[in-house]
Each structure stands twice: as C-alpha cells, then as structure tokens.
Amino acid sequence: MNPEQQIFTDIRRICKTLYGNSVYDYNPPEGTAYPFVRIGEQFKQNRRLHKNDLNGDTQLTLHFWHDNARQRGTLTSMMHGVETALINEYGVRGEDINTRVIDDNTTSVTLLHGILEINIKRYKN
Numbered sequence: 001m002n003p004e005q006q007i008f009t010d011i012r013r014i015c016k017t018l019y020g021n022s023v024y025d026y027n028p029p030e031g032t033a034y035p036f037v038r039i040g041e042q043f044k045q046n047r048r049l050h051k052n053d054l055n056g057d058t059q060l061t062l063h064f065w066h067d068n069a070r071q072r073g074t075l076t077s078m079m080h081g082v083e084t085a086l087i088n089e090y091g092v093r094g095e096d097i098n099t100r101v102i103d104d105n106t107t108s109v110t111l112l113h114g115i116l117e118i119n120i121k122r123y124k125n
Contacts, residue, residue, distance in 0.1 A: 003122045004044050007058050011118070012039055014085045015062070019078065034111075035066040035075060037082075044122075056122050064114030069103075072112055076101065079114045086118060093121040 001009070008025075015023040015037050024032075025039040040061040062082060066075045079099055086094045096119035104111040 004042060004058050007120050007122075008039070008042055008060065010089060011060055011062070011086070014089060015039065015082060018081050018085060034068070035064060035071075035078060037078065038063040038065070058120045058122055060118045060120070062116040062118065064112075064116070065104075066112040066114075067109050069110055069112055072101065075112050075114045079116055082116060090120055094118065096121075 022036040043059045046056040098117040100115045102113050104113040
C-alpha cells in the first residue's frame with residue numbers, strides 16, 4: 001500500500017474506533033444524524049532529502065458537523081479525541097494539527113463545522 005493510502009486508512013480506522021458509524025469517507029446521505037465526521041481532502045508534497053530518499057508530507061482534512069450550536073463542546077471534544085489519538089499513533093510526525101470551528105449557514109439550521117487539518121510527515125521505510 002502506498003504511504004498516502006496507508007495514512008488515510010490509519011486515520012479512518014482511528015476515527016471509526018472513536019465514533020463508529022458516524023464516520024464517512026464520502027458525503028453522507030441526507031438525513032444523517034448529527035454529529036458526524038467526514039474524512040475529506042488529502043494532499044501530499046514530496047521532498048527529496050538525499051539522492052535516493054524521497055520523504056515528504058501528507059495532509060488530510062477531517063470535517064466535523066453538528067446541528068446544535070449549543071453543543072459546541074461536543075464537537076470540540078470529538079475533534080480533541082481525534083487529535084489526541086493521532087498524536088498517540090504518529091508521535092512527533094503527527095503533531096502538526098490545525099483546528100477551526102466555523103458556522104455554516106448553507107442549511108435552514110446553522111451548523112457547526114469543525115475542521116481538523118492534519119499534516120503527517122512521511123519517511124521512506
């Protein structure tokens with residue numbers, strides 16, 4: 001398995017362990033219960049450190065959604081749970097994590113949208 005797919009698979013496993021059937025790697029169907037997590041975009045950058053070694057970074061974005069603004073703590077708790085699990089899984093390689101919580105007004109109910117931007121450093125095995 002290529003390193004990017006392995007990282008995706010690991011992060012999906014971590015999220016599923018924490019939140020079970022509330023984790024999607026696609027846009028969930030209409031009517032899905034809140035809160036839920038969607039595994040989103042993935043990017044990579046290669047970095048050649050030596051003639052034969054190709055290392056780099058892989059970024060993956062997790063989206064957390066909740067339909068109750070009064071339960072912001074639930075959303076941020078979910079985000080923190082994933083963040084802690086990622087640091088436990090990847091150690092120093094997984095400590096580069098950014099978080100945001102924004103309002104989403106694209107539906108009739110204002111949604112809370114939590115965004116976890118994860119940067120995992122890849123090293124050639």
